[in-house]
Amino acid sequence: MRILIKNGHVIDPSQGLDAIGDIFIENGKIKEVRVQKTPPHPPLAKGGLRGGDLSKKTGKRGTHPSFRTIDAKGLVVMPGLIDMHVHLREPGFEYKETIKTGTGAAVRGGFTTVCCMPNTYPVHDNASVTEFIIRRAAEEGYCTVLPIGAITKGQKGEELAEMGTMVKEGCIAFSDDGSPVMNSLIMRRALEYSKTFDVPIISHCEDVTLSDNGVVNEGLMSVTLGLKGIPAESEQIMIFRDIALAELTGARLHIAHVSTEGSVQLIRDAKNRGVHVTAETCPHYFSLTEDAVKGYDTNAKVNPPLRTDRDRQAIKEGLRDGTIDVIATDHAPHHTDEKLREFDMAPSGISGLETALGLSLRLVHEGVLTLKELVEKMSLHPARILRIYDKGTLKAGSEAEVVIVDSNRELKVDAGNFFSKGKNTPFHGWILKGMAVTTICKGKLYEQ
């Protein structure tokens, strides 16, 4: 397979590239990148085959074009996006999502690698589940899947899971996402132990005793709706604890889905002190506020909850000044029936893979981030945090994981049209400017 992407605006922060240029792909690898020069055109094969088309829900796989030339004039060409926080639900909750549908949604959203959280059934706390996920992803996945194992057995926060064995099978990080490790001693041990394998511990920071089964942000909105609130302090107390433990142990801590102003400040201070801490936020935390739950919209129920406008602005500032390294989706697909019920009993989560790029590009259109910074947060930084250096880059010789983005094309979000089984989005009907038009990964090309 050979692909030439011509005249695109190539952005690759790993090489400091931000210029018009061409990319030549051969045998699933980046062969050559040339910017601001006329590249030597390889012989053109007429009538190149069209690849798999994810805009139609046929589930058809991309085909192998023998040769393709893509005119990327006016488009942005970047390394494939890496989402370090998704829930693919397989094994165990295939009615919500499968590795196949989740990775299909990823490719549509411009992602070429996703990292799946361990809250499956059974819990991904042992190497046989790692092996299952990796095999399944190889068989059916549209993009690369890198699994995240549980920190503790059964995500119970009591005993460490077999991290070493899981790393051997392909785990790239550990997290008890959704069921935070409340016992500080166990968290300390997990951080210490993880150093052997040089993997980050990803922490869903929440003091669940303080959250006390809350379902929305604590504030005027929770009082007005009569719903139990989760204070910002519930997140901040745990971020403070985990930063302290990272400092104590010298381990690598990555803080998941930062949602409050106070959290941003705690992480900023820690980074200034030189603590090994990185952080992510999700598009919904810089796009929405707690107002979205008005009318008891369960599609806006997410944990941590949507916060106030002040928090939203602080998240943007954290992204702008580099305190927040990564934009991840926390893609959490649920079945429609599960969301169509009592607000406090509906599961938390937003199906995020197919809206993340469009929502994040709003930050570029608003001037919060440059395109280069956006690529860093959605591709280069996740690769560095996870130490997957052959990803998040367009360097010659690396895997050909490339996304071509039309940053001006407008698209109306239609949940019914999602490739993901999870139609649970609070962004239905939004018009987003900018989308992935071509995604290249695993040796195939997907266009929409």
Added chain:
Amino acid sequence: MLTTKDLLGIKELSREEIILILDTAAGFKDVLGRDIKKVPTLRGRTAVNLFFEPSTRTRTSFELAAKRLSTDVINFSVPTSSVVKGESLIDTALTVQALGADLIIIRHSSAGVPHLLSKNLRASIINAGDGTNEHPTQALLDAFTIKEKKGKIEGLTIAIVGDIAHSRVAKSNIYCLTKLGAKVRLIGPPTLIPKEIEAMRVAVFHRMEDGLKGVDVLIMLRIQMERQGKGFFPSIEEYSKNWGITSERLSHARHDVIVMHPGPMNRGIEITSEIADGPHSVILEQVTNGIAVRMAVMYLLAGVKRS
């Protein structure tokens, strides 16, 4: 007429709609004073009491209100229903609608359930209490009682005492009474009054003696025994000593203060028998007025065109 097919909460009502309901209720109260306490106004209609939480007084009040309007009324109680068989709320409600309900009166422990049904059903929904959100007909009957006793609501100082944080009655009363121009005070321990509530144009007091000064109306809330031992207050006894209403404490209020309680009362805890049965108490009149107010709500909703 009302502008929406449902009564979800006082929050959603305008001042004019509240006044319309209260004025309509006054007419129905006359009916309740007659020998034959029944009018044919809503003959042929069907109302269903869909109660997912135990309730005797509210359910009975709605049942009587429906019967006084000649509406067929059915009580759908949870333990005998298919809910125990794992049926979803939406399916239960759709089934009730398919049985021919024009009006569904819902009580549920989760806030927002009436709103969920409102969006998914054609039938009119009346909120009879949803979690810690609202209990609109209680607030309407309280307002009706205050107006009847005091001749007005605007300008009155009204104190609500107790577990504000978990009280849907308090929430609906705050919306209703502030919309009608009363000055609302909340009294209780800080653990039971969310700090954000001051944004609802109310004054918060933590000591009874401070909050009761010059009060025209006192609404005592029922204290839930299960709050004890959860860190809200150390014991029922200590709560009673600090926030229970006694004759001595009531002397801080205006001499013509009226005392209200949504019931059921914990005598000797939040209210002494001396007060509950005394000259300031209008507690039993609240119960009677509840029927008139609920008749008014059903009557007004029946006139709204359904889309």
